[in-house]
Amino acid sequence: MIHLHDISYLRLGCQNLSEMVEFATDILGLELRHKTDTHAYLRGDSSAYNICYIEGDADYDACAFEVRELSELDKAEKELAAEGITAKRATDEECEERQVNSALFFADPNGNRVELVYRPYQTGVRYFPGRDAGITEFGHFGLHTGDSERDIRFWTEVMSARVSDKIGEGALLRIDPVHHKIALFASEHTGVQHVNFQVASIDDVMRSWYFLQEKNVPIVFGPGRHPTSTAMFIYFLGPDKRVYEYSSGVKRITDEENHTPRQFEMAPTSFCMWGAKPNVDEFSE
Numbered sequence: 001m002i003h004l005h006d007i008s009y010l011r012l013g014c015q016n017l018s019e020m021v022e023f024a025t026d027i028l029g030l031e032l033r034h035k036t037d038t039h040a041y042l043r044g045d046s047s048a049y050n051i052c053y054i055e056g057d058a059d060y061d062a063c064a065f066e067v068r069e070l071s072e073l074d075k076a077e078k079e080l081a082a083e084g085i086t087a088k089r090a091t092d093e094e095c096e097e098r099q100v101n102s103a104l105f106f107a108d109p110n111g112n113r114v115e116l117v118y119r120p121y122q123t124g125v126r127y128f129p130g131r132d133a134g135i136t137e138f139g140h141f142g143l144h145t146g147d148s149e150r151d152i153r154f155w156t157e158v159m160s161a162r163v164s165d166k167i168g169e170g171a172l173l174r175i176d177p178v179h180h181k182i183a184l185f186a187s188e189h190t191g192v193q194h195v196n197f198q199v200a201s202i203d204d205v206m207r208s209w210y211f212l213q214e215k216n217v218p219i220v221f222g223p224g225r226h227p228t229s230t231a232m233f234i235y236f237l238g239p240d241k242r243v244y245e246y247s248s249g250v251k252r253i254t255d256e257e258n259h260t261p262r263q264f265e266m267a268p269t270s271f272c273m274w275g276a277k278p279n280v281d282e283f284s285e
């Protein structure tokens, strides 16, 4: 089994890099750490970055997980090969671009690009955004799944994730006590389905609700509360048409032995216990 220590970063393709940087800094509340003609590195914590926007193919995306040991990458290469998945070790140049010591690239059974990274760079400098959205950390991301049984097996048997809860065919997966850091949602697409940043409190969620409306940012779900993780949330669209989420209060599963995943029905009330209706394709029947 390949042990996932934490989520590390997302690489998201876009058509217009300046537009994404403006959104990420002025609306989302991330800090721009580094920018080239084609790449922009943004963060909501003290790591080197959480999101790297790349100008070019807007359909390109990849998600990365940190592993604890360098040997985990060799082990992963072998275990993936046994699953019929070819993985590729990153060159020095590719590591430099990602700001990691070593990396391994592959695609999961759905075709989602995944990168396992060893020693992603941290900084000794506090996260300092231009807009205070109350972000405390890069929380989780959603991935598309075309076959949830196949992909849940992959993420929980080949990789070290565990199912916290299921909603219809969707699954919320944890890799540490946090209720979920990966969310699988059924669709015909591949890649990243939504991007979550945790914020400090319900006050930050609600402050952003007013702020986003004032800035004419399309809000696609919420404010509301997930019955699964108990987190309070708001979802909105970026100029890249990707779904972004702020949430606060995600539950932690500390009694690992006794946790039984629950199966929620595929209904709006399984996504929001307050009655908000999702305008997100993958959250609707």
Ligand SMILES: O=C/C=C/C(C(=O)O)=C(/O)C(=O)O
Residues within 6 Å of the ligand: 142, 167, 172, 183, 196, 226, 227, 228, 229, 230, 231, 233, 245, 247, 250, 270, 271, 272
């Ligand atoms: O309830 C369904 C969705 C849950 C999600 C998600 O969109 O990933 C959460 O963020 C959550 O439960 O916190």
Ligand SMILES: [Fe+2]
Residues within 6 Å of the ligand: 140, 183, 194, 196, 245
């Ligand atoms: Fe989420």
